[in-house]
Amino acid sequence: MIFVSNAGKEYRRGRWALRDASFSIEKGEFVVLTGPSGAGKTTLLKLLSFEEKPTSGEVRLESFSSRTIQRRKMPYLRRRIGLVFQDFRLLRDRSVFENVAFVLRATGSGRAGLHRRVSRALAAVGLPGRGNAMPDELSGGEQQRVGIARAIVADPFVILADEPTGNLDEAIKKEVFRLLKKISASGTAVLVATHDVTVAKEFRARTLVLDKGKIVTDDVRAASPSPARSPAVHPMRRSEVRA
Numbered sequence: 001m002i003f004v005s006n007a008g009k010e011y012r013r014g015r016w017a018l019r020d021a022s023f024s025i026e027k028g029e030f031v032v033l034t035g036p037s038g039a040g041k042t043t044l045l046k047l048l049s050f051e052e053k054p055t056s057g058e059v060r061l062e063s064f065s066s067r068t069i070q071r072r073k074m075p076y077l078r079r080r081i082g083l084v085f086q087d088f089r090l091l092r093d094r095s096v097f098e099n100v101a102f103v104l105r106a107t108g109s110g111r112a113g114l115h116r117r118v119s120r121a122l123a124a125v126g127l128p129g130r131g132n133a134m135p136d137e138l139s140g141g142e143q144q145r146v147g148i149a150r151a152i153v154a155d156p157f158v159i160l161a162d163e164p165t166g167n168l169d170e171a172i173k174k175e176v177f178r179l180l181k182k183i184s185a186s187g188t189a190v191l192v193a194t195h196d197v198t199v200a201k202e203f204r205a206r207t208l209v210l211d212k213g214k215i216v217t218d219d220v221r222a223a224s225p226s227p228a229r230s231p232a233v234h235p236m237r238r239s240e241v242r243a
């Protein structure tokens with residue numbers, strides 16, 4: 001469902017932020033992307049969200065390819081990618097409900113359907129009935145839950161979270177990771193970029209490690225066993241990483 005093959009990104013001539021990345025992620029997988037600051041984590045997420053085009057190689061998401069995607073298909077694709085940010089990026093002058101409903105309004109989703117979907121997303125992140133609150137009335141952890149509700153509301157192919165716990169306290173960090181993992185268990189692939197390695201270890205997640213733009217580890221073994229992670233389903237992964 002996500003398929004990255006020899007993808008590289010050169011922002012400026014001769015300076016590759018990402019080199020020769022190859023891996024795939026299945027539906028329902030929870031994957032942590034880690035590595036020091038400047039390693040290329042955000043760049044990789046931008047390629048996966050089609051915000052940036054790879055300079056070399058290819059990124060595929062469902063039936064879309066970075067090589068062939070048409071500009072007019074972009075808005076549709078974007079809506080099916082749930083982004084979660086370090087600084088939450090909520091609209092401060094709109095209620096929690098409106099923040100979550102924003103994407104659906106853009107798609108012209110019917111009124112009844114919209115209400116049901118927003119309520120369901122808020123319940124899924126543990127904020128049922130908080131739709132009328134304004135973002136500033138919420139704690140940081142709660143604001144990030146709203147960010148996650150916004151990311152899941154349009155039934156995304158994948159959730160891409162870039163340092164989602166960077167602005168949160170230690171105890172809240174774990175809650176956010178737990179929530180993202182729970183969301184992946186319901187079938188959406190989740191990729192979380194974080195420079196915090198300890199959390200990844202604790203969650204026994206499959207971990208991709210980036211260093212200076214190279215994927216140096218794709219540790220499937222770190223993840224808890226699951227039939228979806230059997231080598232037969234991922235014939236590409238290990239060999240490509242070593243290649």
Ligand SMILES: Nc1ncnc2c1ncn2[C@@H]1O[C@H](COP(=O)(O)OP(=O)(O)O)[C@@H](O)[C@H]1O
Binds near residue numbers: 016036037043
């Ligand atoms: N838009 C850009 N233009 C030029 N260089 C960039 C741009 N974005 C990131 N870089 C460079 O690419 C490298 C990887 O950055 P980034 O993907 O943000 O890493 P990380 O998220 O792991 O900290 C860094 O050297 C950074 O300076």
Ligand SMILES: [Mg+2]
Binds near residue numbers: 041042043162
């Ligand atoms: Mg980053």
